[in-house]
Amino acid sequence: MSVQTERADTAAAPGVRESEASPPGPKARTQRRGGAPAPYLLLLPALLATVVLLGWPLIKNGMLSFQNLNPRQLILHLTEWNGFDNYTEVVGSSDFWKVVQRTVVFTAVNVVLIMVLGTLVGLLLARLGKRMRLLLMLGLVLAWAMPVIAATTVYQWLFAQRFGVVNWLLAKAGWESMADYNWFGTQLSTFSVIVLLIVWQSIPFVAINLYAATTTIPKELYEAASIDGAGVWKSFTSVTFPFLKPFLWATTFLEVIWVFKAFPQIFAMNAGGPDRLTETLPIYAFVEGPGNQHYGMGAAISFLTILILLGLTAYYLRTVLKQEEDEL
Amino acid sequence: MKRKLIAAVGVAGMLMSVAACGGDDGDGGGKAGADGFKGQTLTVWAMDGSTPPGWTKDLTKAFEKKTGAKLKFETQKWDGIQQKITTALSESTPPDVIEVGNTQTPAYAATGGLADLSDLKSGIGADWSENLNESAVYEGKQYAAPWYFANRVVIYNKKVWADAGIEAPPKTRDEFFDALETIDKKTDAEPIYLPGQNWYFFDGLTIGQGADLVKKEGDKYVSNLADPKVAAAMEIYKKYQSYSKAPKDKDEATPQQAEVFAKGNVGAFVGMGWEADTAVAANKKIEKDIGYFTIPGETADKPEGVFLGGSNLAVAAGSKKQELAKEFLKMALSDKFEGALAKENGVIPNKESLNTVLAGNAVAEAAAPAAAQGGTTPLIPAWAAVENTPNPIKTYMTAVLKGKSPAEAAKQVEAEINKRLAQSS
Amino acid sequence: MKRPVSSTASRLWPNVTAAVLFVVFAFPVYWMFATSLKPTGDIIADDPVFLPTDITFDHFERAVGADHFWTLVGNSLTVTVLSVVFSLIIALLASFALARMRFKGRRGFILTFMIAQMAPWEVMVIAIYMIVRDADLLNSLVPLTVFYMIMVLPFTILTLRGYVAAVPKELEESAMVDGCTRTQAFVKVIFPLLAPGLMATSLFGFITAWNEFPLVLILNKGIEKQTLPLWLSSFQTTFGDDWGATMAAASLFAVPILVLFVFLQRKAVSGLTSGAVKG
Secondary structure: OOHHHOOOOOOOOHHHHHHOOOOHHHHHHHHHHOOOHHHHHHHHHHHHHHHHHHHHHHHHHHHHOOEOOOHHHHHHOOOOEOOOHHHHHHHHOHHHHHHHHHHHHHHHHHHHHHHHHHHHHHHHHHHOOHHHHHHHHHHHHHHHHOOHHHHHHHHHHHOOOOOOHHHHHHHHOOOHHHOOOOOOOOHHHHHHHHHHHHHHHHHHHHHHHHHHHHOOOOHHHHHHHHHOOOOHHHHHHHHHHHHHHHHHHHHHHHHHHHHHOOOHHHHHHHOOOOOOOOOOHHHHHHHHOHHHOOHHHHHHHHHHHHHHHHHHHHHHHHHHHHHHHHOO | OHHHHHHHHHHHHHHHHHHHHHHOOOOOHHHHHOOOOOOOEEEEEEEOOOOOHHHHHHHHHHHHHHHOOEEEEEEEOOOOHHHHHHHHHOOOOOOOEEEEEHHHHHHHHHHOOEOOOHHHHHHHOOOOOHHHHHHHEEOOEEOOEEEEEEOOEEEEEHHHHHHOOOOOOOOEHHHHHHHHHHHHHHOOOEOOEOOOOOHHHHHHHHHHOOOOOEEEEOOEEEEOOOOHHHHHHHHHHHHHHOOOOOOOOOOOEOOEHHHHHOOOOEOEEEEOOOHHHHHHHHOHHHHHHEEEEOOOEOEOOEOOOOEOEEEEEEEEOOOOOHHHHHHHHHHHOOHHHHHHHHHHHOOEEOOHHHHHHHOOOHHHHHHHHHHOOOEOOOOOOOHHHHHOOOOHHHHHHHHHHOOOOHHHHHHHHHHHHHHHHHOOO | OHHHHHHHHHHHHHHHHHHHHHHHHHHHHHHHHHHHHOOHHHHOOOOOOOOOOOOOOHHHHHHHOOOOHHHHHHHHHHHHHHHHHHHHHHHHHHHHHHHHOOOOOHHHHHHHHHHHOOOOHHHHHHHHHHHHHHOOOOOOHHHHHHHHHHHHHHHHHHHHHHHHHHOOHHHHHHHHHOOOOHHHHHHHHHHHHOHHHHHHHHHHHHHHHHHOOHHHHHHOOOHHHOOHHHHHHOOEEOOEEOHHHHHHHHHHHHHHHHHHHHHHHHHHHHHHHHHHHHO
């Protein structure tokens, strides 16, 4: 059997490989050959880049979060430390916590939809004939390649109250009361449009990668399963799913990060409205920070954002690190 | 070789102008420096659409001839402009002259990023219209020069009005309402297209009512939306809006009101003169039906209050070419070029004596009578923050239009407005 | 037994579903293209114009005729390609170490890169701006390139690491038994098998760098050093948003990504099959 099975785009790959118990021999040799400084040398450029290009701005950002930094201070190059003022103001505001709650729910809804639907589309791709697969792939790639600004604008139009195609269609289909429906009038309907946009944009990544992963599942596994009398569902749960599990985990992790950080889709759609009710954390950070030109405040919120994101993904990070221990 | 020479001259010029700054306060520096400007380049940031090509060409030619320096216009887009200007002012070589929105001028003046132009005002600004110059003054000092202004007019479809049997544009607000009523009854056109968040029209109505959007409480400014005068303005808005099918929670840009108007099935809308061009671009056939009139007020002798949008020209405090920048301002604001700009762009010039250039321009003739009644948003540095997206006043407007009482709606957004006003600079 | 029964119906539904999905995914894109070809009067219409019959290229002319358009195209390509290439090189080295070697601190590295993916770049823009300004590097393509690189580097490392790990160690081992050095084994055996991984990561990197807006907006104020996203947003102006030109610009803007995908797609498929053959 081939190890190449586990081509999936995945950080959590070990799950599969473990079961395939690579022989101890090569492992030992790998160790010996990968002499002490080699891995560090290979990692050096990546590490340097990360420390200089990410670490430095992060530290700078951290320092700004303890400052009162508005246009005046920025223009005159003044440094005005104000201790924890920014943080106490943010944490003390009930708005902030409402936004946090909303962001978590928003992320969860999106990610579940993206993963479930993306997986289904990916499996469908695997089932299709060559021509239909190419067609669907084309559709997916078109959606994926569309610039975010353009996609958001188009969605705004599709759902526009007066000249929107969606309302027009609904009215034509007999649902007259929808002819003048205002999608951006309430929190729920605005979110529906935003979720639709994000899910639409995100499915292609999941589906195409998942499809690529399924192509690497060895046929023998299915044959073995069908010899054991497994039906479609059974062979899915006993072969496909376990095989794809690490991939799904890794993708979920990425989607959590991406959806959580989604910015232009929400901001350009309805600027966080109505009544600031669709602001998620990045929008909130932007409006309170750069938007109002209170950069210190923005920096403080961005730090809290990282902490929350770390909290949300902690479970996954721990699992991965645990697996890493067993690996190699 | 040549390039080096130019660079050297540039450095010399720079030293000279710095020296000039250090020496006296720049009085008469223009003449003394005339030759010293050679080799310098003055960078001017103007907003998209402010500088018509003919005007720009003539001015550049005249400027380069007089000073020997080069003039470079860089057109700026609106997207993210505030952050862009703020960061630019913090750099070691900022743009020398910047077009700043009149309502944003106090905020920038307060940052210390703009140079004091008081001597320019005393030199060439004696006859600048008082209400246009207000925004350029902060704490008694002149931080910018008023450049050009524009205000909203009613743009109407003559054909729709004729179909309804209305012959002359209304002279008072009540006549206007009657006309809308008639159009509603006699035609199947939408009498007026007015979305719920045309906030600058609303600001004009508050100016007409003599209302203030903020008031001073101790040494702080706080929301004054609960004032009955604001409520009265909002009631007028609501009445206008009741004649429109436009969304109550959108502003005039989504969809573009001019493009809706261009369909030919809308009686009128309140907009800037140039929006007529947008309408014509969308539908050529509409051109011959477009007419303009001044937004009518309570009585025939006094038009409705309007928001005077406009721009000032400011000099960056960090610019090393202060004298050259002032030379530019003197020339750009001279009667010749100020008049030419007003004429070419159809905007209100910074002094009334130049209004004559607007003759024959239908839009400007409709706009000019109201300009004298025009005002702005509150001229305090913190105000800019209030208008940031999401603008709480727009929230207020939508709330009232959807049935809340003005008092309730004012209460709903007060905290947000006060928070934004309180954030220190 | 089952096969004959399920024949028509079960062959039909995936195809029907696929066709419906194709419409769902492609329609907004189609709407973008269609809008860019419609005369302005048809863009906002009481009855939507689904098939523009009255086609105009005005919007495209306006989009391409913008100031310095070709300079911006050049800048965008330079910055995007360089940042993707640099990140691929750096990530290949790192991912090889992380996937194949055992050393102290390995988990720390992995954790670092995972957390690095969470960086809130939109809000950190001002911190980066201050750093770049104080280093006197404003109005240059260099900071853009390196920061775009770091934006995609963590993803690239982690993804490639998965792909490297997926290449059978035996292949590498046997190459080394045949006398290859470790480097040679990498270049000759592993690298070709990484095609799908390289595709996924370079596409991701390309899209990210190609679309980036907030950073270039304040770092490079001189138009000669700007990139296409600024051009794309420039049709929303004082004189009203020019939707036709925006959509035309957006259509053009999406083209390089589509081209890249088609190109990579072919490579990736061959990579997949060659991988399968060798495995």
